[in-house]
Amino acid sequence: MANGSERARAERSRLLETAAAELAQSTGQQPDEIRDDLVSEVRSLEQSAHVKDFIVILAIKSVKERLRQRHGLSSLHELSSSAVPATRTDSPSVRIHTSP
Numbered sequence: 011m012a013n014g015s016e017r018a019r020a021e022r023s024r025l026l027e028t029a030a031a032e033l034a035q036s037t038g039q040q041p042d043e044i045r046d047d048l049v050s051e052v053r054s055l056e057q058s059a060h061v062k063d064f065i066v067i068l069a070i071k072s073v074k075e076r077l078r079q080r081h082g083l084s085s086l087h088e089l090s091s092s093a094v095p096a097t098r099t100d101s102p103s104v105r106i107h108t109s110p
Contacts, residue, residue: 022066026052029070037077047073 030045037044051069059065 022052025066025070029073033074033077037081039077044073044077047076 026045026048027041030041030048033039033044034041048069051072052065055065055068056062
């Protein structure tokens with residue numbers, strides 16, 4: 011299962027990097043700042059979540075909404091769809107695994 015865990019971590023990292031870059035481009039902020047916000051949001055959600063499969067998607071949505079409010083924008087719809095990935099339930103590589 012280690013291989014599956016490594017793939018899940020790599021996929022999660024890729025999703026967070028993509029979202030951070032696209033949100034940074036849309037808001038004019040540094041990608042590192044947004045990535046820190048995303049990682050913080052993921053950690054926060056992981057602490058209370060019973061189902062952890064969609065935490066990254068929820069974190070991206072939450073940070074996107076905060077950025078929208080902070081910048082006074084009506085939307086951030088110039089983001090490509092890759093910033094919020096499509097959910098795939100058929101692939102274990104998108105599932106978020108955390109250690110107990």
